[in-house]
Amino acid sequence: MLAKRIIPCLDVRDGRVVKGVNFVNIRDAGDPVENAIYYDEQGADELVFLDITASHEKRKIILDVVEKTAADVFMPLTVGGGIRTMDDIRDLLNAGCDKVSINTTAIRDPEFIRRAAQRFGSQCIVVAIDAKRVHDSRFEIDAKRDVPDWLKDSKELQYLLIPEEGKREGKLWEIFTHGGRRPRGIDAVKWARFMEELGAGEILLTSMDRDGTKDGYDIELTRAVAEAVGIPVIASGGAGNLEHLYEALTEGKADAALAASIFHYREYTIEEAKRFLKERGVEVRL
Amino acid sequence: MIAIVDYGMGNLKSVEKGFLKVSCDAKVTSEPSVIENASGIVVPGVGAFRDCISRLKELGLVDVILKSIEKGKPYLGICLGLQILFTESEEFGRYEGLDVIKGRVRRFPDMGLKIPHMGWNRVHLKKRPPVFDSVPDGSYFYFVHSYYVEPEDTSVVAATTEYGIEFTSMIWRDNIVAMQFHPEKSQALGLKVLEGFGKICSGS
Numbered sequence: 051m052l053a054k055r056i057i058p059c060l061d062v063r064d065g066r067v068v069k070g071v072n073f074v075n076i077r078d079a080g081d082p083v084e085n086a087i088y089y090d091e092q093g094a095d096e097l098v099f100l101d102i103t104a105s106h107e108k109r110k111i112i113l114d115v116v117e118k119t120a121a122d123v124f125m126p127l128t129v130g131g132g133i134r135t136m137d138d139i140r141d142l143l144n145a146g147c148d149k150v151s152i153n154t155t156a157i158r159d160p161e162f163i164r165r166a167a168q169r170f171g172s173q174c175i176v177v178a179i180d181a182k183r184v185h186d187s188r189f190e191i192d193a194k195r196d197v198p199d200w201l202k203d204s205k206e207l208q209y210l211l212i213p214e215e216g217k218r219e220g221k222l223w224e225i226f227t228h229g230g231r232r233p234r235g236i237d238a239v240k241w242a243r244f245m246e247e248l249g250a251g252e253i254l255l256t257s258m259d260r261d262g263t264k265d266g267y268d269i270e271l272t273r274a275v276a277e278a279v280g281i282p283v284i285a286s287g288g289a290g291n292l293e294h295l296y297e298a299l300t301e302g303k304a305d306a307a308l309a310a311s312i313f314h315y316r317e318y319t320i321e322e323a324k325r326f327l328k329e330r331g332v333e334v335r336l
Numbered sequence: 337m338i339a340i341v342d343y344g345m346g347n348l349k350s351v352e353k354g355f356l357k358v359s360c361d362a363k364v365t366s367e368p369s370v371i372e373n374a375s376g377i378v379v380p381g382v383g384a385f386r387d388c389i390s391r392l393k394e395l396g397l398v399d400v401i402l403k404s405i406e407k408g409k410p411y412l413g414i415c416l417g418l419q420i421l422f423t424e425s426e427e428f429g430r431y432e433g434l435d436v437i438k439g440r441v442r443r444f445p446d447m448g449l450k451i452p453h454m455g456w457n458r459v460h461l462k463k464r465p466p467v468f469d470s471v472p473d474g475s476y477f478y479f480v481h482s483y484y485v486e487p488e489d490t491s492v493v494a495a496t497t498e499y500g501i502e503f504t505s506m507i508w509r510d511n512i513v514a515m516q517f518h519p520e521k522s523q524a525l526g527l528k529v530l531e532g533f534g535k536i537c538s539g540s
Contacts, residue, residue: 051458051498051499052453052455052456052457052479052499053455053456053457054455055455055456065538073521087407092521093523095456117349120349120350120353121353121356121357122357123525124350124353124354124357124520124521124522124523124524124526124527125478125522126480126520126521128477144349145349146349146350146353146520148350149479170383171382171383171384173382173383173452173454173480173481174382174450199403222371251452251454253455280451281450281451281452282454282455300340304452305450305455306455327463334455334534335476
């Protein structure tokens with residue numbers, strides 16, 4: 051049986067890990083390779099580098115990071131953040147990464163996902179979705195809503211939009227970009243399905259309501275997306291303890307759970323997390 | 337020297353670095369002469385069957401691969417490198433493969449399971465090829481694929497894996513060993529497989 055995956059995520063800026071393992075000993079906490087080795091030894095199933103490098107000139111540094119990591123650590127590696135062109139994807143794959151995670155560029159131009167999947171194969175195209183629950187009050191007053199132009203212009207894709215108040219059914223989640231600051235007016239569940247149609251091979255789903263809270267994943271969101279698509283879904287945002295991982299992988303129906311701080315701050319090792327899951331009947335690789 | 341066949345698809349660097357990690361001399365190449373003189377050949381790759389075959393044809397590599405196999409040179413196929421050995425694939429209609437192994441490449445049936453089959457799954461041995469000498473039966477390896485192989489002659493099946501159905505995850509016949517999973521992405525056990533292939537090629 052296919053094992054559920056546990057995936058630590060490292061934030062990298064200018065080639066240095068800025069949110070990663072909180073080493074107490076002499077090792078270089080900012081070294082991506084050291085961090086990757088640490089998680090490799092613990093039996094992490096995959097690794098995600100989120101590149102938060104702001105300056106465009108320094109964007110090539112991530113390629114060097116990927117290359118060095120791939121020379122020492124032999125596990126699936128995903129890189130997300132700032133991917134805008136086919137060349138960006140090609141360069142990352144050539145450097146040794148296995149999957150790229152695309153967020154804002156997919157919102158700006160969904161056809162980019164189709165082209166990327168056709169050229170590189172769906173298996174390496176992950177679409178990252180940052181979503182927040184729609185609360186009617188907030189939705190109505192938010193003046194910053196930035197619906198992409200292609201969506202404003204397309205009749206047939208209007209269904210992706212969050213409907214007006216009164217026409218909404220069930221729970222809804224809206225897509226945000228720019229670190230959760232910019233609402234885009236798009237229904238996250240429908241968007242996930244649309245991305246699958248265009249060729250995405252996996253969804254990395256982050257609840258922006260829960261991210262950083264340690265209150266647990268948004269299980270309803272995770273389940274809604276996991277049931278809507280036929281491709282794997284990685285739950286992200288809110289992991290605070292092992293019970294949360296369990297919930298995401300069972301009730302939330304996620305195929306993988308991504309977490310950062312609970313592993314970085316060594317509250318739990320990956321192995322402890324997997325033992326906990328295995329004792330509760332979740333198939334994991336130990 | 338082991339030749340890692342470069343046909344412009346997939347993550348060859350990981351395979352090369354994997355061999356380097358276990359101190360095997362391996363080189364990424366698309367030169368037929370280098371492949372011809374290599375002690376063993378590796379065909380890795382993820383992506384589409386059709387593109388893989390047509391790229392190999394464009395680069396004039398089909399002949400040298402077939403000849404190498406015929407001459408008994410060790411062949412390691414990974415993912416697409418397994419699938420292209422078969423007679424035909426149903427990816428994009430029907431597409432012809434190298435026909436070294438009789439059988440078909442088929443898409444996973446719709447069983448409500450996620451496709452691609454992506455992640456770690458167990459490899460259950462039916463017979464133990466030398467590359468698996470130091471790998472325990474039932475070990476987890478990393479998979480990422482939507483199609484699987486179905487050999488006509490089941491005696492070539494070296495391992496199976498379960499994903500809704502029990503499918504062939506490794507074949508072994510004479511000098512050919514080919515696997516659906518990715519040893520170059522399967523941490524320590526994966527490196528053992530590469531190391532095992534290196535030993536076969538160096539005759540030790």
